[in-house]
């Protein structure tokens with residue numbers, strides 16, 4: 271069967287990562303979580319003093335080090351899931367902390383960071399058989415991807431999903447606050463100057479407000495069949 275590249279972009283908490291991971295597992299493709307790469311640069315910047323306590327960034331200092339950063343996605347032997355290694359260290363846990371959440375937005379807006387990561391992502395994506403998710407995959411990183419999907423869901427639905435996830439983790443959360451945070455992030459993602467979140471003209475929209483994961487998989491499998499069996 272012909273191998274293709276799949277680009278998945280969309281709003282935060284739209285279920286992109288679980289969907290992308292599942293598609294990759296189903297097809298035996300590589301799954302690349304580009305958000306993890308922005309998180310890893312943020313971790314590096316924080317550890318090496320490029321993010322000051324007043325939240326200002328030393329962009330020049332960080333920029334000078336970017337070329338020496340090595341990132342590898344390697345499968346975890348137990349779960350089979352790809353995990354991110356930064357200069358040989360597994361950073362999968364450390365990049366998901368609240369501290370990184372707080373700074374990743376600012377770091378991912380730096381043009382030097384975007385240039386470097388886009389270059390790495392294009393190189394990974396140059397081999398077919400990849401599912402990549404992020405904010406600018408269909409528009410900037412893999413504009414030649416055969417299948418581009420733009421995922422979204424109503425803010426209320428996304429907030430409720432996130433709320434349940436956090437409750438399950440035992441965190442104390444207020445639904446209204448999560449909804450407000452999602453609206454704020456939607457605004458920031460779509461209006462930022464550098465690589466704003468935007469649907470590629472040839473992307474298919476998947477609004478999963480009323481769909482479960484099985485329905486989403488059935489939807490995407492049909493699209494994949496059309497592309498790979500011709």
Ligand code: DC
Nearest residue numbers: 304305306308374375378404405406
């Ligand atoms: O998907 P995520 O929450 O792990 O992404 C972390 C941050 O990185 C988020 O602020 C958006 C940013 N990001 C980006 O600017 N471009 C991408 N291709 C992926 C993520």
